[in-house]
Every structure is written in C-alpha cells, then in structure tokens.
Amino acid sequence: MASLFLLIPAVALIVVGVLVLVFSRAVVDVTFGVLILCSCAVLLGGAVWLVVSLKRTSDLSQLQLDFLSKVSHEFKTPLTSIRMFVDTLAERRLTSEAQTARCLTLLRQETERLSALIDRLLDFGRMQAGKMVYHREPESVAAVVEAALRAFEPLREQEQVAVEIDVQPDLPPVLADREAVSGALLNLLHNACKYSGEVKRIRVECRRENGRVALSVLDNGPGVPRRERRRIFEVFYRMDDRLSRRVGGSGLGLAIVRHVAQAHGGRVRVTSRAGGGAAFSILLPVLSG
Template sequence: MRRGGRDFTTLGYKRIVKLLVTLVIVPSILLSTIGFLLIVLGEGGYNILIGLLVLTFSSALVTGVILVWVFLRRERDLSELQADFVSKVSHELRTPLTSIRMFTETLSLRRGDKASEDRCIEALNKESARLQQLIDRLLDWGRMESGRRVYELGEYEIGPIVEEAISAFEPTRERRHVELEVKIAPDLPRVVCDRSAVVISLVNLLSNAYKYGGQPRQIELSAGLSGREVLITVRDNGKGIARREHKRIFEKFYRVDDLLARQQEGSGLGLAIVKHVMRAHAGRVLVDSEPGRGSAFTLVFPLGRRRLISPRPDASTGGLA
C-alpha cells in the first residue's frame, strides 16, 4: 500500500512538471525569442521598450516556475521520507507488541510451570522496556522539534556517563554477541552537560554501530582529551559511508540509500537526535567514514561552559536510527 501511494505521488509530481513545461516554459521561450527580436531588429525606441518588458516578464515567469518546481520536489521528498518513517516506526512498535502478546498467551497456557512463568515474565519485562524506550525516544524528538526540550545541566565525569550508556546497550550486546572494547583516558575533566541526553546520544551511536557493523560485529568506544575539548568516539567495522552522504545522514528521516541500510530496522532519527543534542551543548558531532573502512562518530564537548544555549531546532536538522 505504501509503495502504491508513493508511486501515485511520484506520478502526480511528474504530471505537474509536464504541465509546467507545456503551459509555462514553452510559451516563456517563445516570448523571450520575440522580445529578443524586438530589441535587435526593432527600429524605434517603442519596440525596444516592448522587447525589454517581454524579456523581463519571461524571466520572472521562468524564475517563478523554477521556484515552484523546487518546492514541489522538496514536498514530494518530504512526503516519501515521512511515509518511510511511519512505516518503520509502525514496524518497530509491532515487533515488541507481538512479542508481548505471544509471551502473555504462553504465560496463560502454562500456569503452574514455574520455569516457563519466570522466562515469560523476564521476556515481558524486556519487551516492555524496549517499547517504552522507543516511545520515549519519539516523544523526546517531538519536544526537540518544537523547541520545548529542556536540558538540565550539571558537571559530570565522562566515565559514569559512558558506563550508563554501555549498561543500556548491554542487552543487545549480550544477545547478539557483539565485541565491545572500551578505552577511557584517565583523569578526564568534567563536562557541563545534560547527562540523560548524552547517554541517549551514545546509545543511539552504539545501536547504529551494531546495526551497520561487520561480521563479527566489533565496536570500540573511546573517550579522551584534545586541547580544550573532550571527545567520545564510537567506531564500528562496517561497510562505511560515502563522503557525499556525510551531511545528509544527520537529516531527519534520512537513511543511506543502500540495500543493507534499507533492510535494517529504524526510524531514521537517531543521528538527527545526536546532532540536536550536541548543538544544544554548543558542541558538535563528527563523522569519519569511507566505504570499506567502517565508521567513527565523535561527540565533541567544549570545556569551560557554564551556560546552555537556547535549544531551538534548526532547519538543517529538521532533526533513531
């Protein structure tokens, strides 16, 4: 259904473009030709004036058509991205809900079986937490988009922040047998940040590293100091990302146009959230990746900050992996 809807949208867009070309571009070219001839071949000042007016009118008309085409194309792309987003989020919501229903049915059928009950209860707890995490992430993004996300700042050590993020990622690592190496430089200075927001950002980066890592999956999480900046880097051994995609991967809903990426679950908001969080901390997120050599994402925190910049959403970030 979604694919059919997309085809319908694309067909409508093509028809509008053809209509613009037929009814506007072609007449504009003819008018421009007439105006040019009047200017070149016209004998009197009146003809030259008319020719200039015709050329001006034609130029304005063509400019308007180009702007309309640009806006139509952006709306079409946004519509397709939103359709992908709804489809992926619906799929991610359906997965834990299906598991919860299955374990609930198993629990009702095997009453009195202590071992089965314990396994089902444990699984229900995990799936409920997974569902809650997804919903919280979507709500958090909504607050970021509307500018209502409030960051509670404090001075924190990097070690405990990294440990909390690893703890949140631990169920995935154990279940999928992911090799995780952690390197934290000693005596790192404290950073002024919203601890929960930074933890969420690191979990997003770890989840991305898991999804797009190689076989076997190997992830390295490191933290160190560079000048007056604290750097936290998450590196994977995946296929890597082409340089032309480096800016776009931080856009909301955007996912790399790659078969492996399209097969992975995710809403396409993870890196957008990371970028938004780092902007609110007057920091930045860097990407170092090329095809065939994996990817490394680095959170850069400037030292010496005591005050938070107003966390307004920007146009480029519009904005889970």
C-alpha cells in the same frame, strides 16, 4: 479512524500487562509488572499524540510519510513477539518455572524496545517544538560513558556484542546534562550494534581534541559512504542501501544525537575507518575555568 488505529498498541500493551500479571504466577513481581504497564501505557499515549499530530499536518513531506510507515513497522515487530509470548503464557504451554522465567525475560525485552522507541519519538517532539530543556552541570566524561554502557548492557548481552572501552585518563569535565548526553551516546551504541558485522565488536573512545572532548563509538560494519555523511544526521534520513532496509529503524536516533551535541555547544562527526567500520563522535567543549 486513524486515532483509533493508533491506540491499538496502547491497548495491546495493557492487555499484555494484565496477562503477565495473571499467568506468570510468582515468577515476576506484581508491583514491578504494574509499574512497567503504567509507564509503557503513558509513553504510548504520548507517542500516539505525536503521530496523530504529524498525520494532521497538511504539508507532510514524503520523508515524513516514510517515517510514519517505519514507525508503524517498528511498533508491529515487538508487538507481534509480545502477542506470541502472551499466547504461550495464556495457554500454559510452559512446563517449568525456568521456561516461564525465560519467556517473561523476552517479554520484558520487547516492552523495553517499545519504550526506547517511544522515548525517541517524545524527545523528537519536544525538540521540534523547541521545548527540550537541558539541565547542564559539570560532569566527568567517565560518568557519562558509564551511564550509557549500563543502559546498553541488556542489548549487549542479547546480541553478544564485544565492547572495548578506551577513555583517556585525566579528561577535563564537560558542562552537560548527563541523562541527555549519555542517551545520545546510547543512540550511537544502538546504531553501532545494528550495523556491526556478524561478529559484533564495538569500541568506545574518549579523547581530548583541541579544546573539546570527543566521545566516539566505532563499529566493525560496512562504514558510511562519503556521499551519505552530510545527510546522515538529518531528521527522518536513512541511507538508501540494502543493509539499512534490513535493519530497520525510525531514522530519529542520529538526528537526536546531533540536537543534543549542538545544544551543548558541540557538534557531531562521522568517518569511515580503514579496514571497514564507521566512527561516530560527539564533540563537546571542555569546562573552562
């Protein structure tokens, strides 16, 4: 029964894809729609496998049970939006191509949100199984930052986030899996966006620190209390405060950041800044020789 229930998101997304292809007319490219549909369905299948595996484990801790509840909620929110957009398209309530295009843009954003959540779930599953493989090559820090910012751009535009970038010139290269490290940096950007103030401002800094390069993301949110800093990178852990409960989240993003940093011989760090805000950093060793 649990497996059947968990398959509902996959079925719902398949229905969404079909309806988009049927009702969007020429506004959206059919091939692109099929690719989104297939990719999301495959990712959802992997997520279902992961969650079912966790539920079958007899010694699930309370944190894991809380995690399953949070993930269910994270799935439900975008799926509710998707259903609303599909109903609008199906009932042909939109009177212009511009309105249809806007609806499809929002629909795409929600499917990307689902995809990002599933990516985190699958990464977490591979990490827990010890099967996460990193392909490390000499990479410029600027290229890693650029890749993360490019992936962050849709959310930055949607949330109207002001982003400031300060990369120290002539930084030495790092031996890194660009996709993994830029993904970890993207997790920090998403985290900063969630916890920033009403007027969202984020600063990305890259500095050399004692044989390491620090990739830091600074926000203008409430900061992280000292008592929380030791545990904030733990799997499933989320701060027990009103803001954390309001913004939601699976509790995996920062744990994945720490895993990526440690797999590259580095570490993570969090500090609170004078005047408010938090600074999360990934510290990676520079490439010697």
